[in-house]
Amino acid sequence: MPARLFLSSGDLVADRRFEFARDLQLKGDLAAAADLLLQATELAPNFASAWFTLGEIRAGLGQRDAAVAAFRNARAADPDDRHGASLHLMRLGAEEIAAMPQAYVQTLFDQYARRFEAALVDDLGYRGPSLLFKAVLTVRSAAKKPAFFKRAIDLGCGTGLAAGAFAKEVDRFTGFDLSPKMIEWARATALYAELEVADMVRGLRGQPDSSADLVLAADAMVYLADLAPVLNEAGRVLIPGGLVAFTAETHEGDGVIIGGGLRYAHGANYVRATIASAGLTLAHLEDLSARNEDDVPVPGLVAVAVKS
């Protein structure tokens, strides 16, 4: 896991109370930790990290309404919401499913970048890029077309693992990612002709019509609640016959939910319908998990759609 975000309150005593509270929280004394955090917020009412941690503790203690109040205070204290209090509010059912705060994603992955590959691949058995690669080969071979691509766009490219998996089959890669630190690692691979720190939908919007023959998103759609804008843009940017391939986390119901890992899970019917509304044809949809959590595969989908 990435290091925990700490935003100082600017008040030394309040910051110290926070540190003691974290020690108590880690030792399992949640009631005492909550007490200290309340004291810290009395000293520094705009102490986002203290409100956020209090929200987590209260949620863990089953005190839903008090947790909701703390998470709302955390977000009010840091309107960019770098801690991701909004996600907890959605998860607690206090707010509708909505977009993830960009500052949260950026902060999370900037903090994560240095240890990302070891943490994801070694600890969580991450296999998104190889699953995408196999699915794309399957679709191409069923269509009796070579699996070779002139230009691929890698959405949420991270450190470049997906480009690594497709390197021999792609002439030229473009990568977009919200996290500047992840982009630095991607740049170091020398696999990308172009890299941009950009939201994936905004990045695609800057691309000409029919300018790519492959769009990839490995473990990146899990950070988007609404897949329609990204699939619509992918459809516009692809040449006829081009492919969009992505992994998603899923659940048995309909629509989009937020899972325990604070990532979105998209129902299979939602994925099918969104692909169809983007004017794309679903070529492959398989129940496959891209990563484990607590050594258990997280329910997932691998989708490949074609632009006709």
Ligand SMILES: C[S@@+](CC[C@H](N)C(=O)[O-])C[C@H]1O[C@@H](n2cnc3c(N)ncnc32)[C@H](O)[C@@H]1O
């Ligand atoms: C779990 S990582 C996966 C990285 C890479 N695709 C891989 O397979 O290793 C998710 C990446 O998506 C990026 N990301 C999340 N939401 C994004 C968005 N809306 N636009 C661009 N990048 C985003 C994150 O910064 C992070 O680098």
